[in-house]
Amino acid sequence: METAVLILLLVIGLALFFDFTNGFHDTANAMATPIATGALKPKVAVLLAAGLNLVGAFLSTEVAKTVSHGIIHEDQLAATALLPLIFAGLIGAITWNMLTWLLGLPSSSSHALFGGLIGATLVGVGAMAIDFGVVLSKIILPALIAPVTAGLIAFTVTKVAYAVTRRHDGKPDGRDGFRWGQIFTSSLVALAHGTNDAQKTMGVITLALIAAGWQSAEHAEPQLWVIVACAVTIALGTYMGGWRIIRTLGKGLTDVKPAQGFSAEASTASTILASSALGFALSTTQVASGSVIGSGLGRRGSTVRWGTVGRIAVGWLLTLPASGAVGAVAALLVVWLGPVGIVIDAIAAVAIVLALFLRSRRNEVHAGNAMSEVADSGLAVDVPSDPPPTRRQRRAKAAAAAKNSGSEQTEGER
Template sequence: MDLTLIVVLVIGLALFFDFTNGFHDTANAMATPIATGAIKPKAAVALAAVLNLVGAFLSTEVAKTISGGLIREGDGGIAITPEMIYAGLMGAVLWNMVTWLLGLPSSSSHALFGGLIGAAIVGAGFGAVSYAVLLSKVILPALLAPLIVGVSAFVCTRLAYRITKRQAGTSPKRGGFRVGQIFSSSLVALSHGTNDAQKTMGVITLTLIASGAQAAGTGPQFWVVVACALAIALGTYAGGWRIIRTMGAGLTEVKPAQGFAAEVSTGVAILASSHLGFALSTTQVASGSVIGSGLGRKGAHVRWGVAGRVGLGWLLTLPAAGAVGALAAFTAHLGAWGLALVTVVGIGALLFIWYLSRKDRVGHHNAVEVEDAAQAVDIPSKRERKLRRKRTEREAALASSRAGADTAPGAQQDHTTEGNR
């Protein structure tokens, strides 16, 4: 098969993975503010999409970790081919879709790493992987980040409730946390763009280097940054409502102060990891912070059965995506027909998963049962604002006419007569 065609196929599949990453990880930023009623579901995913788009332009350190660190490429290293990258991406995409169908907040990042590692080992041997980078910038952050951010969320939640503690029989005022959640969830969405969009940038850059279209050791080109930013933003806008249901209500019941603490902890951790070039799993960080905040709020209960399922998904992601990537790489190495077989089987599996998802639809209307939906901070459209203004004017005019009728002499006499009766 012509090299140019396989590069195009890899770039197309990479952008589709970026799209799945977007809707798979929308829950990381917006599940808790939706669950607490801080912001309405559709407005939440739209806000997250815009901030993911912006965040993708802020840094490229994580992209360089993938394109020039995890998988060795050329210049005296092991030559990785576009076919291997294509096979690895197929493993990542399929695992992302399976976990989305099950509503499991697994790591899109680890699915990508697992698929690439499995394909690289089959195609070029164990020496194709830089295990020092894998350990220092993937595995160790995966083990430590959820624990650290969970402790941070626990402490922040305790502080939030202590500061607003009920005093002298008066109810604590915690409504400000609901508004604050809009800003804290926005921080998570922005940080998600700085970290996760870069992973696809790194894969496309690795492909261009492997095909000889770009020099080894260089970072992502501008058009790659733009394409990946748009893909993850569109995926985020698609929603990912199944995982929002798990993150928003499945792990623990979330209240505004608790959600605010979890989101701030998540956002700060992800931004710091992006600056340091750590390819962190935003899903693991967000899940750890939600569990930590649940432990921090008195009276809250963490659903450990759901947490166990999520944890099992974390453990299986790297090896499962790696196994699929390895199988796909083995098939792709059989020649052009093998690559075609990988493509056909992959598309068939994706269509089957989509068919199964239609049997049990989850959307913005039934993803999370919001306790205080009426208090959600609304972001109306221009048309809605105009209609509301007219309705307010009509109500004011009606109230004014009623008040005038009540003060009329006849009305006062009727009230007096009624009172004498």
């Protein structure tokens, strides 16, 4: 019994750390664009996102129920079998999150979590312990449908935005007023992130409590202390900024016009909020990327570089199997070595996190230099520069130059 309690505490601690990594990993989904366009200062943006993540975590628990009472048949497993598998699955998710953060890769924290849990369960128990119907209907299909839906919404909103407005500020990009709208829409994305992503950690902790017999399986609703702990943790992670991924998304998005940014964020927020209400465990990263592509297609004259989109999609496809493989290896150690395997997993997890963190210190990215480089994912939307001058404009410019030259010569003669 004491061993089960110790494992439960380890699972809760590891789940909260995953929640923390989820926060700084996904900050860019909401705040990269307003930071890049100058609508918000970097530190103000992450503080706003943290506060809204905190609020959003209290608005819905449908996604938490999907995780805690849907993916794994917890009623068929004893606590001694399920708790170590949850622990192993979290190691897989955290490892992938930390690695992709180091690389500045905007991958899915959600799919890393599900991949780790599924990989550990397959190795530790077998396929019969997984409800593949729920995995297909509430994880796989939404992952395929949601980015397309968000892209279509962003495409439509961008078309409407450019149809009902006109350039009136005299600046080359025009429509700078949409930068103010970006503050509102990016705030909605941050709020939506709290309603969806914080719920996943709540679901994991609730699943662990059910497995340990500390909560009834008939009542899969997260307890109040679980909701508060997860909300505060993801808010703290969000405030850390995740500047590497903000650099990846934000620097590239500086070529996206304010109207496009507004449209993409509005689409992302509406898609995630609707999915949270239905209990779909979406990837906010995939939804945000789909919205950006849709907004690029919606602006006349801009093109989408499908080669870059394909490379980003490959990264998405690797998330489930990669995190699942790490979770499976961690679960193998538990199966082979029992409690000793859990200790080895814990030491390995700490070593991996520390190694990746220390590696990141060699080329630290922070609020002051996050926008200093352009990453490949920023090339997803290619907006052409201002058109070359016409022949009449060139003649007028040459005439003006000749006139100025003549005036200078006359002045010199005087």
